[in-house]
Amino acid sequence: MPIATVNPATGETLMTFDALSEEAVRERLDRAEAAFADYRTTSFAHRAELLNRAADLLEADQETIARTVTTEMGKPLGAARAEAAKCVKAMRWYARHAEHLLADEQPAPDDVADSGAVRAFVRYRPIGPVLAVMPWNFPIWQVVRFAAPALMAGNVGLLKHASNVPQTALYLEELFRRAGFPAGVFQTLLVGSGAIEGILRDPRVAAATLTGSEPAGRSVAAIAGDEIKKTVLELGGSDPYLVLPSADVERAARTAVTARTQNAGQSCIAAKRFIVHERVYDAFTEAFVAGMRALRVGDPTDEATDVGPLSSQAGRADLEELVDDALRQGANALCGARRPPDQPAGWFYEPTVLTHLSTDMRIHREEAFGPVASVYRVADLDEAIALANDTSFGLSSNAWTRDEAEQERLIRDLAAGGVFFNGMTASHPALPFGGVKRSGYGRELAGHGIREFCNVTTVWYGPPNG
Numbered sequence: 001m002p003i004a005t006v007n008p009a010t011g012e013t014l015m016t017f018d019a020l021s022e023e024a025v026r027e028r029l030d031r032a033e034a035a036f037a038d039y040r041t042t043s044f045a046h047r048a049e050l051l052n053r054a055a056d057l058l059e060a061d062q063e064t065i066a067r068t069v070t071t072e073m074g075k076p077l078g079a080a081r082a083e084a085a086k087c088v089k090a091m092r093w094y095a096r097h098a099e100h101l102l103a104d105e106q107p108a109p110d111d112v113a114d115s116g117a118v119r120a121f122v123r124y125r126p127i128g129p130v131l132a133v134m135p136w137n138f139p140i141w142q143v144v145r146f147a148a149p150a151l152m153a154g155n156v157g158l159l160k161h162a163s164n165v166p167q168t169a170l171y172l173e174e175l176f177r178r179a180g181f182p183a184g185v186f187q188t189l190l191v192g193s194g195a196i197e198g199i200l201r202d203p204r205v206a207a208a209t210l211t212g213s214e215p216a217g218r219s220v221a222a223i224a225g226d227e228i229k230k231t232v233l234e235l236g237g238s239d240p241y242l243v244l245p246s247a248d249v250e251r252a253a254r255t256a257v258t259a260r261t262q263n264a265g266q267s268c269i270a271a272k273r274f275i276v277h278e279r280v281y282d283a284f285t286e287a288f289v290a291g292m293r294a295l296r297v298g299d300p301t302d303e304a305t306d307v308g309p310l311s312s313q314a315g316r317a318d319l320e321e322l323v324d325d326a327l328r329q330g331a332n333a334l335c336g337a338r339r340p341p342d343q344p345a346g347w348f349y350e351p352t353v354l355t356h357l358s359t360d361m362r363i364h365r366e367e368a369f370g371p372v373a374s375v376y377r378v379a380d381l382d383e384a385i386a387l388a389n390d391t392s393f394g395l396s397s398n399a400w401t402r403d404e405a406e407q408e409r410l411i412r413d414l415a416a417g418g419v420f421f422n423g424m425t426a427s428h429p430a431l432p433f434g435g436v437k438r439s440g441y442g443r444e445l446a447g448h449g450i451r452e453f454c455n456v457t458t459v460w461y462g463p464p465n466g
Contacts, residue, residue: 003163003190008074008309009300009346017166019191025199028187032129032156033204035184040126040154044099047152054179055091058084058140065140065171067301072165073136074309074347075263076300087144093429094450098152101447102454112460119461124454126154127230128206131199133220135212136162136311137266142211143172145427147186149450151176157186158205164311166190197223207231207453211268214438232442232452234268234434236367237395239416239425240388241271244381245279247400248422253287256373259398259424261295261351264307265371266315268439269396269425272368274375275384281377285355289334292351292373297340309347310370316347319370322363323352331363332356336372359390367393381406389415395435396425417443 003017020028058065066080075083105122112120130150134142139161147157161169173188189199193216200208200223207230210220217233224231241259243252259271276284300308310316316339323337336352352372357364363374378384388397396418399410411419417435418425427433432448434440443449 001163001192003166003192005072005167006164006312007071007346008311009348011313011345011347014071015167017190019195020189022195022198025189025191025195028158028184028189029129029199029202029204031184032158032187035182036126036128036156039156039182039185042154044102044152047154048095048098050180051091051095051148051152054175054181055088055095057175057178058091059088061171061175062088065168068167068171069139069165070300070308072168073139073311074300076305076308078303079263083138083141087140090141090144090429090445091148094148094152098149098450101450102153104459115460116462117460118463121459123457123459124153124451125457127453127455129156129158129204130453131158131160131196131205131208133160133196133208133210133212133216134162136165137263137268139165139168140172141427143169145429145433145444145449146209147172147176148429149445150453151181151185153450153454155206155453156184158199159186159188160191160196160199161188163192196220200224200229201227205229209442209444209453210234217440230453232434232444233440234395234442234444235438235440236393237268237270237435237439238272238367238391238393239269239396239398240391240414241274241424242384242388242397242399242401242410243274243276243280243284244384244399244401244403244406245277246402246406247280248402249280249283249400250287252400252422253284254291255424256284256288257291257295257351260373261292261307261371264310264349265351266311266369268367269427271398271424272372272374273388273391274373275378275387276375277384278377278379285334285353285375288373288375289353292353292371293335295351297348297350298343307348307351307371309343310349311347313347315369316349319349319368319372322366322368323354323372326354326357326361326363329358329361330356331358331361334375364390365392381409385410385413389413392438393435394437395439396420398423398425 069080176186295306336350397416432443434443
Protein backbone atom coordinates (compact mmCIF):
# COMPACT_ATOMS: atom_id res chain seq x y z
CA MET A 1 0.00 0.00 0.00
CA PRO A 2 1.51 3.36 -1.00
CA ILE A 3 2.13 5.98 1.67
CA ALA A 4 -0.28 8.65 0.48
CA THR A 5 -3.07 11.01 1.36
CA VAL A 6 -6.12 9.93 -0.67
CA ASN A 7 -9.29 11.89 0.03
CA PRO A 8 -11.97 9.22 0.68
CA ALA A 9 -14.75 11.67 -0.12
CA THR A 10 -13.49 12.08 -3.68
CA GLY A 11 -10.99 9.27 -4.32
CA GLU A 12 -8.40 11.87 -5.28
CA THR A 13 -4.74 11.30 -4.41
CA LEU A 14 -3.55 14.55 -2.88
CA MET A 15 -0.02 13.76 -1.73
CA THR A 16 2.42 10.86 -1.81
CA PHE A 17 5.45 10.13 0.34
CA ASP A 18 8.58 8.06 -0.11
CA ALA A 19 9.16 5.34 2.43
CA LEU A 20 12.24 5.65 4.61
CA SER A 21 15.25 3.70 3.44
CA GLU A 22 16.71 0.96 5.61
CA GLU A 23 19.62 3.26 6.43
CA ALA A 24 17.24 6.05 7.49
CA VAL A 25 15.35 3.63 9.73
CA ARG A 26 18.61 2.52 11.35
CA GLU A 27 19.52 6.14 12.01
CA ARG A 28 16.20 6.71 13.75
CA LEU A 29 16.64 3.61 15.87
CA ASP A 30 20.10 4.86 16.86
CA ARG A 31 18.52 8.17 17.79
CA ALA A 32 15.83 6.44 19.87
CA GLU A 33 18.40 4.38 21.75
CA ALA A 34 20.52 7.45 22.53
CA ALA A 35 17.47 9.47 23.56
CA PHE A 36 16.29 6.77 25.94
CA ALA A 37 19.62 6.66 27.74
CA ASP A 38 19.08 10.25 28.91
CA TYR A 39 15.31 10.61 28.91
CA ARG A 40 14.72 7.67 31.26
CA THR A 41 16.54 9.60 34.01
CA THR A 42 14.35 12.71 33.79
CA SER A 43 11.91 13.56 36.55
CA PHE A 44 8.15 13.11 36.40
CA ALA A 45 7.81 16.86 36.85
CA HIS A 46 9.92 17.56 33.77
CA ARG A 47 8.06 15.00 31.66
CA ALA A 48 4.74 16.45 32.81
CA GLU A 49 5.87 19.93 31.83
CA LEU A 50 6.69 18.72 28.32
CA LEU A 51 3.46 16.74 27.95
CA ASN A 52 1.34 19.66 29.15
CA ARG A 53 3.09 21.84 26.60
CA ALA A 54 2.23 19.31 23.87
CA ALA A 55 -1.39 19.38 25.06
CA ASP A 56 -1.46 23.18 24.82
CA LEU A 57 -0.04 23.07 21.30
CA LEU A 58 -2.53 20.43 20.18
CA GLU A 59 -5.36 22.46 21.63
CA ALA A 60 -4.20 25.49 19.64
CA ASP A 61 -3.85 23.33 16.51
CA GLN A 62 -7.27 21.71 16.89
CA GLU A 63 -8.84 23.13 13.73
CA THR A 64 -5.80 22.51 11.56
CA ILE A 65 -5.23 18.91 12.60
CA ALA A 66 -8.97 18.19 12.47
CA ARG A 67 -9.04 19.22 8.82
CA THR A 68 -6.01 17.06 8.10
CA VAL A 69 -7.69 14.05 9.70
CA THR A 70 -10.92 14.67 7.79
CA THR A 71 -9.03 14.94 4.51
CA GLU A 72 -6.99 11.80 5.08
CA MET A 73 -9.57 9.36 6.45
CA GLY A 74 -13.00 10.97 6.03
CA LYS A 75 -14.08 11.60 9.62
CA PRO A 76 -16.70 14.40 9.81
CA LEU A 77 -15.04 17.63 10.87
CA GLY A 78 -16.90 17.92 14.17
CA ALA A 79 -15.83 14.41 15.15
CA ALA A 80 -12.22 15.17 14.19
CA ARG A 81 -12.24 18.24 16.43
CA ALA A 82 -13.65 16.11 19.25
CA GLU A 83 -10.88 13.55 18.75
CA ALA A 84 -8.23 16.26 19.11
CA ALA A 85 -9.92 17.56 22.26
CA LYS A 86 -9.96 14.04 23.73
CA CYS A 87 -6.22 13.75 23.12
CA VAL A 88 -5.61 17.02 24.95
CA LYS A 89 -7.59 15.67 27.91
CA ALA A 90 -5.60 12.42 28.00
CA MET A 91 -2.26 14.21 27.84
CA ARG A 92 -3.17 16.43 30.76
CA TRP A 93 -4.56 13.48 32.71
CA TYR A 94 -1.33 11.51 32.42
CA ALA A 95 0.80 14.58 33.13
CA ARG A 96 -1.16 14.99 36.35
CA HIS A 97 -1.40 11.34 37.46
CA ALA A 98 1.65 9.45 36.13
CA GLU A 99 3.89 9.98 39.15
CA HIS A 100 1.19 8.64 41.46
CA LEU A 101 0.39 5.71 39.16
CA LEU A 102 4.05 4.68 39.08
CA ALA A 103 4.86 5.37 42.71
CA ASP A 104 6.88 2.75 44.57
CA GLU A 105 4.70 0.03 46.07
CA GLN A 106 5.50 -0.74 49.69
CA PRO A 107 4.45 -4.09 51.16
CA ALA A 108 3.87 -4.16 54.89
CA PRO A 109 7.16 -4.86 56.74
CA ASP A 110 5.67 -7.90 58.46
CA ASP A 111 4.78 -9.41 55.08
CA VAL A 112 8.43 -9.53 53.94
CA ALA A 113 10.20 -9.97 57.27
CA ASP A 114 10.53 -13.73 56.79
CA SER A 115 12.54 -13.04 53.61
CA GLY A 116 15.23 -11.42 55.71
CA ALA A 117 14.42 -7.97 54.39
CA VAL A 118 14.58 -4.90 56.54
CA ARG A 119 13.02 -3.03 53.64
CA ALA A 120 11.52 -4.01 50.27
CA PHE A 121 9.49 -2.28 47.62
CA VAL A 122 8.50 -2.42 43.95
CA ARG A 123 9.62 0.25 41.49
CA TYR A 124 8.33 0.77 37.94
CA ARG A 125 11.15 1.57 35.53
CA PRO A 126 10.94 2.34 31.78
CA ILE A 127 12.01 -0.41 29.42
CA GLY A 128 13.16 1.46 26.30
CA PRO A 129 12.00 2.30 22.78
CA VAL A 130 8.49 1.02 22.10
CA LEU A 131 7.22 0.45 18.55
CA ALA A 132 3.61 1.56 18.08
CA VAL A 133 1.80 0.19 15.01
CA MET A 134 -1.30 2.34 14.80
CA PRO A 135 -4.49 2.43 12.65
CA TRP A 136 -6.13 5.15 10.62
CA ASN A 137 -9.60 5.22 12.18
CA PHE A 138 -8.72 7.43 15.17
CA PRO A 139 -5.37 8.61 13.86
CA ILE A 140 -4.45 11.00 16.68
CA TRP A 141 -6.28 9.39 19.61
CA GLN A 142 -4.84 5.92 19.05
CA VAL A 143 -1.33 7.39 19.04
CA VAL A 144 -1.78 9.71 22.01
CA ARG A 145 -3.30 7.03 24.21
CA PHE A 146 -0.06 5.09 23.69
CA ALA A 147 2.34 8.02 23.68
CA ALA A 148 1.11 9.92 26.73
CA PRO A 149 1.62 7.08 29.24
CA ALA A 150 4.72 5.73 27.49
CA LEU A 151 6.50 9.08 27.55
CA MET A 152 5.44 9.82 31.12
CA ALA A 153 6.88 6.45 32.16
CA GLY A 154 10.24 7.44 30.66
CA ASN A 155 10.07 5.35 27.51
CA VAL A 156 10.55 6.63 23.98
CA GLY A 157 8.19 6.04 21.05
CA LEU A 158 8.56 4.87 17.47
CA LEU A 159 5.38 5.33 15.46
CA LYS A 160 4.58 3.22 12.42
CA HIS A 161 1.25 4.75 11.44
CA ALA A 162 -1.22 3.57 8.82
CA SER A 163 -0.06 4.39 5.31
CA ASN A 164 -3.17 6.44 4.47
CA VAL A 165 -2.61 9.05 7.23
CA PRO A 166 0.99 10.19 6.63
CA GLN A 167 0.37 13.88 7.22
CA THR A 168 -1.22 13.14 10.59
CA ALA A 169 1.72 10.89 11.48
CA LEU A 170 4.26 13.58 10.65
CA TYR A 171 2.25 16.18 12.55
CA LEU A 172 2.45 14.07 15.71
CA GLU A 173 6.24 13.83 15.57
CA GLU A 174 6.44 17.57 15.03
CA LEU A 175 4.01 18.21 17.89
CA PHE A 176 6.23 16.47 20.44
CA ARG A 177 9.33 18.17 19.03
CA ARG A 178 7.70 21.61 19.33
CA ALA A 179 6.72 20.79 22.90
CA GLY A 180 10.40 20.39 23.78
CA PHE A 181 10.79 16.63 24.01
CA PRO A 182 14.41 15.76 23.20
CA ALA A 183 15.29 14.61 19.69
CA GLY A 184 14.57 10.91 19.30
CA VAL A 185 12.04 10.63 22.14
CA PHE A 186 9.14 10.39 19.69
CA GLN A 187 9.70 9.62 16.01
CA THR A 188 7.44 8.79 13.08
CA LEU A 189 8.69 6.08 10.75
CA LEU A 190 7.17 6.44 7.30
CA VAL A 191 7.51 2.82 6.22
CA GLY A 192 5.27 0.16 4.76
CA SER A 193 4.00 -2.83 6.71
CA GLY A 194 6.79 -4.97 5.25
CA ALA A 195 9.35 -3.06 7.32
CA ILE A 196 7.70 -3.84 10.68
CA GLU A 197 9.38 -7.21 11.18
CA GLY A 198 12.90 -5.83 10.79
CA ILE A 199 12.20 -2.95 13.16
CA LEU A 200 10.61 -5.19 15.79
CA ARG A 201 13.48 -7.67 15.62
CA ASP A 202 16.06 -4.92 16.09
CA PRO A 203 17.61 -5.27 19.57
CA ARG A 204 17.20 -1.55 20.21
CA VAL A 205 13.39 -1.94 20.20
CA ALA A 206 12.17 -3.17 23.57
CA ALA A 207 8.46 -3.84 22.97
CA ALA A 208 5.53 -3.17 20.68
CA THR A 209 1.91 -2.13 20.83
CA LEU A 210 -0.53 -2.59 17.98
CA THR A 211 -4.07 -1.49 17.36
CA GLY A 212 -5.48 -2.98 14.20
CA SER A 213 -6.74 -6.10 12.50
CA GLU A 214 -6.54 -9.62 13.81
CA PRO A 215 -4.08 -10.74 11.06
CA ALA A 216 -1.81 -7.78 11.82
CA GLY A 217 -1.92 -8.56 15.52
CA ARG A 218 -1.16 -12.21 14.95
CA SER A 219 1.88 -11.28 12.83
CA VAL A 220 3.31 -8.78 15.30
CA ALA A 221 2.68 -11.12 18.24
CA ALA A 222 4.47 -13.98 16.46
CA ILE A 223 7.52 -11.85 15.67
CA ALA A 224 7.65 -10.37 19.17
CA GLY A 225 7.21 -13.82 20.70
CA ASP A 226 10.12 -15.12 18.70
CA GLU A 227 12.21 -12.21 19.99
CA ILE A 228 10.78 -12.53 23.54
CA LYS A 229 9.49 -8.98 23.54
CA LYS A 230 6.41 -7.65 25.31
CA THR A 231 3.36 -6.71 23.22
CA VAL A 232 -0.02 -5.14 23.83
CA LEU A 233 -2.67 -5.86 21.19
CA GLU A 234 -6.02 -4.15 20.66
CA LEU A 235 -7.64 -5.89 17.72
CA GLY A 236 -11.09 -6.23 16.24
CA GLY A 237 -14.46 -6.24 17.92
CA SER A 238 -18.04 -7.23 17.29
CA ASP A 239 -19.51 -5.66 20.38
CA PRO A 240 -22.99 -6.71 21.53
CA TYR A 241 -25.61 -4.13 22.51
CA LEU A 242 -28.25 -5.76 24.68
CA VAL A 243 -31.67 -4.15 25.18
CA LEU A 244 -33.71 -5.78 27.92
CA PRO A 245 -37.30 -5.18 29.09
CA SER A 246 -36.49 -2.65 31.83
CA ALA A 247 -34.55 -0.42 29.44
CA ASP A 248 -35.45 3.12 28.49
CA VAL A 249 -36.13 1.96 24.95
CA GLU A 250 -36.31 5.39 23.34
CA ARG A 251 -32.95 6.43 24.77
CA ALA A 252 -31.45 3.03 23.99
CA ALA A 253 -32.48 3.37 20.34
CA ARG A 254 -31.23 6.93 20.09
CA THR A 255 -27.87 6.00 21.60
CA ALA A 256 -27.67 2.91 19.40
CA VAL A 257 -27.60 5.10 16.30
CA THR A 258 -24.50 6.89 17.55
CA ALA A 259 -22.96 3.69 18.89
CA ARG A 260 -23.18 2.05 15.47
CA THR A 261 -22.37 5.00 13.18
CA GLN A 262 -19.67 6.95 15.02
CA ASN A 263 -16.75 7.37 12.62
CA ALA A 264 -18.97 5.84 9.89
CA GLY A 265 -19.04 2.65 11.94
CA GLN A 266 -15.27 2.24 11.58
CA SER A 267 -14.50 1.64 15.21
CA CYS A 268 -13.45 -1.53 17.00
CA ILE A 269 -15.65 -0.60 19.97
CA ALA A 270 -18.66 0.47 17.94
CA ALA A 271 -21.74 -1.57 18.84
CA LYS A 272 -22.33 -3.96 15.95
CA ARG A 273 -24.75 -6.68 17.13
CA PHE A 274 -28.01 -5.42 18.66
CA ILE A 275 -29.57 -8.15 20.78
CA VAL A 276 -33.09 -7.14 21.77
CA HIS A 277 -35.58 -8.85 24.07
CA GLU A 278 -38.80 -9.78 22.28
CA ARG A 279 -40.89 -7.65 24.66
CA VAL A 280 -39.19 -4.43 23.43
CA TYR A 281 -37.98 -5.61 20.02
CA ASP A 282 -40.62 -3.89 17.88
CA ALA A 283 -40.42 -0.55 19.69
CA PHE A 284 -36.61 -0.53 19.67
CA THR A 285 -36.26 -1.58 16.04
CA GLU A 286 -38.78 0.97 14.80
CA ALA A 287 -37.03 3.82 16.62
CA PHE A 288 -33.56 2.57 15.67
CA VAL A 289 -34.36 2.34 11.96
CA ALA A 290 -35.97 5.78 12.00
CA GLY A 291 -32.81 7.20 13.57
CA MET A 292 -30.53 5.51 11.05
CA ARG A 293 -32.62 6.73 8.13
CA ALA A 294 -32.48 10.29 9.43
CA LEU A 295 -28.69 10.46 9.32
CA ARG A 296 -27.17 12.71 6.72
CA VAL A 297 -24.45 11.04 4.64
CA GLY A 298 -22.09 13.26 2.70
CA ASP A 299 -19.16 15.64 2.57
CA PRO A 300 -17.28 15.29 5.88
CA THR A 301 -16.25 18.96 5.78
CA ASP A 302 -19.93 19.98 5.84
CA GLU A 303 -20.88 20.71 9.44
CA ALA A 304 -24.34 19.18 8.83
CA THR A 305 -22.94 15.76 7.86
CA ASP A 306 -23.50 12.89 10.28
CA VAL A 307 -21.76 10.07 8.39
CA GLY A 308 -18.79 10.57 6.12
CA PRO A 309 -17.22 8.13 3.65
CA LEU A 310 -15.49 4.91 4.53
CA SER A 311 -11.74 5.32 4.57
CA SER A 312 -10.97 3.31 1.47
CA GLN A 313 -12.46 1.70 -1.59
CA ALA A 314 -11.32 -1.70 -0.34
CA GLY A 315 -12.99 -1.11 3.02
CA ARG A 316 -16.31 -0.39 1.35
CA ALA A 317 -15.98 -3.43 -0.89
CA ASP A 318 -15.38 -5.65 2.16
CA LEU A 319 -18.48 -4.25 3.86
CA GLU A 320 -20.60 -4.74 0.76
CA GLU A 321 -19.53 -8.38 0.56
CA LEU A 322 -20.72 -9.00 4.12
CA VAL A 323 -24.08 -7.35 3.50
CA ASP A 324 -24.61 -9.07 0.15
CA ASP A 325 -23.78 -12.46 1.67
CA ALA A 326 -26.37 -11.90 4.40
CA LEU A 327 -29.05 -10.77 1.96
CA ARG A 328 -28.46 -13.80 -0.28
CA GLN A 329 -29.02 -16.06 2.71
CA GLY A 330 -32.31 -14.48 3.73
CA ALA A 331 -31.47 -11.41 5.82
CA ASN A 332 -33.79 -8.43 5.56
CA ALA A 333 -32.51 -4.88 5.13
CA LEU A 334 -34.80 -2.40 6.90
CA CYS A 335 -32.79 0.51 5.54
CA GLY A 336 -29.63 1.17 3.58
CA ALA A 337 -27.68 -1.74 2.10
CA ARG A 338 -26.51 0.39 -0.80
CA ARG A 339 -24.26 3.22 -1.89
CA PRO A 340 -25.98 6.62 -1.66
CA PRO A 341 -27.26 7.47 -5.15
CA ASP A 342 -26.49 11.17 -4.63
CA GLN A 343 -22.81 10.48 -3.87
CA PRO A 344 -21.30 9.20 -7.13
CA ALA A 345 -17.71 9.89 -6.04
CA GLY A 346 -15.99 8.78 -2.87
CA TRP A 347 -16.47 5.68 -0.74
CA PHE A 348 -19.83 6.26 0.91
CA TYR A 349 -22.27 3.66 2.22
CA GLU A 350 -25.72 4.22 3.65
CA PRO A 351 -26.48 3.41 7.30
CA THR A 352 -27.94 -0.09 7.24
CA VAL A 353 -30.05 -2.23 9.57
CA LEU A 354 -30.23 -5.98 8.97
CA THR A 355 -32.64 -8.43 10.60
CA HIS A 356 -33.51 -12.14 10.17
CA LEU A 357 -29.88 -13.09 10.59
CA SER A 358 -28.50 -16.61 11.01
CA THR A 359 -25.28 -18.01 12.37
CA ASP A 360 -24.34 -19.20 8.87
CA MET A 361 -23.93 -15.67 7.59
CA ARG A 362 -20.46 -14.13 7.44
CA ILE A 363 -21.65 -10.98 9.14
CA HIS A 364 -22.50 -13.05 12.22
CA ARG A 365 -18.86 -14.15 12.53
CA GLU A 366 -16.87 -11.30 11.00
CA GLU A 367 -16.45 -7.69 12.04
CA ALA A 368 -18.51 -5.25 9.97
CA PHE A 369 -16.31 -2.16 9.75
CA GLY A 370 -18.86 0.35 8.56
CA PRO A 371 -22.35 1.69 9.35
CA VAL A 372 -24.13 -1.70 9.26
CA ALA A 373 -26.13 -2.94 12.27
CA SER A 374 -27.21 -6.53 12.87
CA VAL A 375 -30.40 -6.80 14.98
CA TYR A 376 -31.41 -10.03 16.73
CA ARG A 377 -34.57 -10.94 18.67
CA VAL A 378 -34.15 -13.02 21.85
CA ALA A 379 -36.64 -14.51 24.30
CA ASP A 380 -34.78 -14.10 27.59
CA LEU A 381 -31.55 -13.10 29.34
CA ASP A 382 -29.94 -16.51 28.92
CA GLU A 383 -30.40 -16.38 25.16
CA ALA A 384 -29.14 -12.81 25.06
CA ILE A 385 -25.92 -13.71 26.89
CA ALA A 386 -25.34 -16.80 24.78
CA LEU A 387 -25.73 -14.79 21.58
CA ALA A 388 -23.58 -11.93 22.88
CA ASN A 389 -20.75 -14.39 23.60
CA ASP A 390 -21.17 -16.25 20.30
CA THR A 391 -18.23 -14.48 18.69
CA SER A 392 -14.47 -14.86 18.56
CA PHE A 393 -14.14 -11.25 19.71
CA GLY A 394 -14.42 -9.83 23.21
CA LEU A 395 -13.53 -6.13 23.19
CA SER A 396 -16.43 -4.42 24.98
CA SER A 397 -20.17 -4.74 25.46
CA ASN A 398 -23.23 -2.58 26.11
CA ALA A 399 -26.36 -3.52 28.05
CA TRP A 400 -29.54 -1.56 28.66
CA THR A 401 -31.27 -2.69 31.82
CA ARG A 402 -32.26 -1.10 35.11
CA ASP A 403 -32.51 -4.47 36.85
CA GLU A 404 -29.60 -4.80 39.31
CA ALA A 405 -29.73 -8.59 39.29
CA GLU A 406 -29.44 -8.60 35.50
CA GLN A 407 -26.54 -6.16 35.70
CA GLU A 408 -24.63 -8.39 38.11
CA ARG A 409 -25.29 -11.41 35.92
CA LEU A 410 -24.00 -9.55 32.84
CA ILE A 411 -20.86 -8.39 34.63
CA ARG A 412 -20.22 -12.01 35.56
CA ASP A 413 -21.05 -13.67 32.24
CA LEU A 414 -20.31 -11.34 29.31
CA ALA A 415 -16.96 -12.27 27.76
CA ALA A 416 -15.57 -8.81 27.11
CA GLY A 417 -13.02 -6.33 28.38
CA GLY A 418 -15.77 -3.89 29.37
CA VAL A 419 -19.45 -3.84 30.27
CA PHE A 420 -21.21 -0.49 29.78
CA PHE A 421 -24.71 -0.14 31.22
CA ASN A 422 -27.32 2.25 29.85
CA GLY A 423 -24.84 4.02 27.59
CA MET A 424 -22.37 3.32 24.80
CA THR A 425 -18.80 2.11 25.08
CA ALA A 426 -16.21 4.85 25.09
CA SER A 427 -12.55 4.99 26.10
CA HIS A 428 -11.47 7.32 28.89
CA PRO A 429 -7.96 8.00 30.22
CA ALA A 430 -8.92 7.00 33.77
CA LEU A 431 -10.36 3.60 32.77
CA PRO A 432 -8.41 0.62 31.39
CA PHE A 433 -9.21 -0.38 27.83
CA GLY A 434 -8.68 -3.69 26.04
CA GLY A 435 -10.25 -7.02 25.25
CA VAL A 436 -10.21 -10.79 25.55
CA LYS A 437 -10.32 -13.66 23.06
CA ARG A 438 -9.33 -12.51 19.57
CA SER A 439 -9.77 -8.86 20.48
CA GLY A 440 -6.27 -8.96 21.92
CA TYR A 441 -4.55 -8.77 25.27
CA GLY A 442 -3.04 -6.23 27.60
CA ARG A 443 -4.57 -2.91 28.52
CA GLU A 444 -4.22 0.70 27.48
CA LEU A 445 -5.08 3.79 29.52
CA ALA A 446 -5.39 4.27 33.29
CA GLY A 447 -2.76 2.83 35.61
CA HIS A 448 -2.92 -0.54 33.86
CA GLY A 449 -1.86 1.05 30.58
CA ILE A 450 1.10 3.02 31.88
CA ARG A 451 2.49 -0.05 33.65
CA GLU A 452 2.35 -2.29 30.56
CA PHE A 453 5.72 -1.04 29.32
CA CYS A 454 7.54 -0.84 32.61
CA ASN A 455 10.14 -3.08 34.21
CA VAL A 456 8.38 -4.09 37.42
CA THR A 457 11.46 -4.15 39.65
CA THR A 458 11.69 -5.74 43.10
CA VAL A 459 14.06 -3.87 45.42
CA TRP A 460 15.21 -5.72 48.58
CA TYR A 461 17.47 -4.58 51.43
CA GLY A 462 19.04 -6.95 53.91
CA PRO A 463 20.42 -5.91 57.29
CA PRO A 464 23.21 -3.34 56.71
CA ASN A 465 25.61 -5.10 59.05
CA GLY A 466 24.85 -8.66 57.98
